[in-house]
Amino acid sequence: MVIRDKVKQEIDRMPEGVVVSASDFDIPRQYRATLIKALNQFEYAGIIKRISKGRYYKPRTSRFGELLPPEKEIVRDFLEKDGNTIGYITGTRAFASLALTTQISSVIMVGTNVSRRPLSRGQYRITFLLQPNRIVKDDIPLLVILDALRLIKEIPGSTTDDAIAQMTVWIKGLSETDRKRLLELCRAYKPYVRAQLGAILEYLDFPVEDLLETLNPVSRYKLGISSTILPTTKNWNIV
Numbered sequence: 001m002v003i004r005d006k007v008k009q010e011i012d013r014m015p016e017g018v019v020v021s022a023s024d025f026d027i028p029r030q031y032r033a034t035l036i037k038a039l040n041q042f043e044y045a046g047i048i049k050r051i052s053k054g055r056y057y058k059p060r061t062s063r064f065g066e067l068l069p070p071e072k073e074i075v076r077d078f079l080e081k082d083g084n085t086i087g088y089i090t091g092t093r094a095f096a097s098l099a100l101t102t103q104i105s106s107v108i109m110v111g112t113n114v115s116r117r118p119l120s121r122g123q124y125r126i127t128f129l130l131q132p133n134r135i136v137k138d139d140i141p142l143l144v145i146l147d148a149l150r151l152i153k154e155i156p157g158s159t160t161d162d163a164i165a166q167m168t169v170w171i172k173g174l175s176e177t178d179r180k181r182l183l184e185l186c187r188a189y190k191p192y193v194r195a196q197l198g199a200i201l202e203y204l205d206f207p208v209e210d211l212l213e214t215l216n217p218v219s220r221y222k223l224g225i226s227s228t229i230l231p232t233t234k235n236w237n238i239v
Contacts, residue, residue: 004038007042011048018057019076020055021055021077039056052120071093071108071124074108074122074126075087075089075126078116087110087111088111088135088140088143089111090111091129091151092104093108094109098166100148101158103157106125108126109127110126111147112128114128114130131143143185146197149193152164161229164225168204182197183201191219191221195237197211198212219237221238221239222239223239
């Protein structure tokens with residue numbers, strides 16, 4: 001079969017909105033140049049679209065026009081590799097799912113164990129947040145909570161008091177097992193994040209003595225969190 005025809009068959013079977021690269025096609029390596037040429041031809045014909053160098057998707061349309069791939073597809077190569085989780089979406093878009101903000105950003109922030117430079121894909125800017133813990137799929141919801149505490153002053157359309165009040169609601173709803181895991185993960189974060197989590201958990205009557213011992217007793221954390229929102233702030237030197 002002609003390589004171009006085989007590539008077309010695979011594209012026809014592709015779900016709309018899924019982002020692929022040349023390595024996703026079942027074409028022998030010796031025909032890679034032919035594969036790339038075919039992809040360029042199909043892009044020119046409008047059959048596929050390029051989201052970034054070497055990455056394509058089959059466009060889907062709605063009554064409002066052509067749609068971009070879902071966010072997770074746009075950054076999928078930073079989220080998964082060989083079936084393993086290597087990253088997760090965090091930042092404003094993830095915080096919106098926690099009701100911490102109603103603003104939608106054109107920035108997609110990815111938590112990763114590898115330091116990377118920001119880049120652009122289509123209309124999106126991709127930024128990266130270095131995650132100090134090993135990224136495990138089951139931990140991702142907890143890592144997003146800790147990231148929200150880490151970026152507490154940067155959540156758009158929210159005050160620190162509003163964010164802390166909402167975070168307290170979310171953490172209150174966690175199981176005891178998840179709270180313990182949250183404490184474990186928090187130890188890798190900076191002291192001001194540990195202080196916030198400690199104050200919230202103490203307010204919820206969850207034991208936090210071990211976490212308190214990880215903090216310098218003379219350090220002060222200027223976060224602007226009101227004691228009326230979180231009465232335990234003084235015990236954690238949060239001002």
